Amino acid sequence: MSHDFLPSQLPHREEEILKLGSILAPSLRRMKCSNAFIYGKTGTGKTAVSKYVLSRLSRKSEEVGGWIKTCYVNCRVAGTEYRVTASLCSFLGLNVPFTGLSTAEVLDRFISQIKKAKAYLIIVLDEIDVLVKGYGDRLLYELTRINENLEAGRVTILGVSNDLHFKEFLDPRVLSSLSEEEVVFKPYTAGQLKDILLQRAKLAFKPGALTDSALNLCAALAASEHGDARRALDLLRVAGELAERENAERVEDYHVREAQKRIEHDRILEALSSLPLHSKAILYVLYTAEKVGEKGLTTGVLYERYLSACGRLGVEGLTSRRVGGLLSELDMLGVVDAQVVSLGRHGRTKRIRMKVPLKIVEKVFLEDPYFCSLLPPPKHKSPS
DNA sequence: CGTCCACAGGAATGACGGGCGG
DNA sequence: CCGCCCGTCATTCCTGTGGACG
Secondary structure (H helix, E strand, O other), X not given: OOOOXXXXXOOOOHHHHHHHHHHHXXXXXXXXXXXXXXXXXXXXXXXXXXXXXXXXXXXXXXXXXXXXXXXXXXXXXXXXXXXXXXXXXXXXXXXXXXXXXXXXXXXXXXXXHHHHHOOEEEEEEEOHHHHHHHHOOHHHHXXXXXXXXXXXXXXXXXXXXXXXXXXXXXXXXXHHXXXXXXXXXXXXXXXXXXXXXXXXXXXXXXXXXXXXXXXXXXXXXXXXXXXXXXXXXXXXXXXXXXXXXXXXXXXXXXXXXXXXXXXXXXXXXXXXXXXXXXXHHHHHHHHHHHHOOOOOXXXXXHHHHHHHHHXXXXXXXXXXXXXXXXXHHHHHHOOEEEEEEEOHHHOEEEEEEEOOOHHHHHHHHHHOOOOHHHOOOOOOOOOO
């Protein structure tokens, strides 16, 4: 049930597999392949299909002589231009130091290794938008024009992205070269998600351990999200874990609903606890107010209390302007609801209220080394 | 019907830290 | 290794404004 598991069959992606396959097939006859751009929302199978096609291709290539090399790099995991390039080298059996060289030097070594091996290279750059947003399209530009002075060998690039907008960051030359072909992954429908879940459940669950309606619910919930298969699998996995923990015979609907809450809960907790100190201080003020039933604080009141909270924390408070900025960031994150209202003679301000459950916020502060001392000690509860 | 409150939120500028080329 | 540049966060200064109230 884990994210990186690559099943032997990918239901409802036959079309995409065929299309990608036909783009890459010429390499088996030592012919030029088009570069391609693959996009679709998260959990639509882009990564799985790319990896699947790559592995099929490299198996096929061994049958016919093995001149095709496939590389899969996740740009977000690799992180920097340098590490992406270094990672590409390692697919050619070329080890480069993890630091010390310039990126250009690593790229040169990479190119000369291609020449030496006369390799047909298929490169998949997953989450390519992260690389481009962080470092620009320089590396992509270099990669797309390697072919120009290569008498033996070929380089084909498949760029995978879930952000369609990122094309705007690309140089027109890079864009036209990269998007010779485009493959779009549409979101899965509820029915398709069900098939995927069924296939995985066969491997992960004992027969009869999963009710049909629980499975349908997972599919329906994920379909209403983005048609996100990852979400569907998460739901099923967490539901399974919950059922297991309470020694239930089978996974039922309520396990799935519980799993959904749990996933949401963890997501919020993660988002809140990684907030910067001053944003947390603002949240703390809102939390203490709402705890005693005080809702819809105004900006002025919030700022005063924020300053006093800062005093107790032993840090200098920020300006009201900055606090206003942080507040609208929290608003955009969906943590807080801040609406501008006019109180006539009493001026214009914001009505600010919490948009996430107080319980989760409380948990954040209890676990926070800065804030836990400001809170009353937790009531005794049996460990859950 | 104009005034004026209590902010909103844009623009310019400064402080700081980290990466990069020379 | 050093200076430079750039992005981020914060401050300062500022203009804009919906509507209750006199």
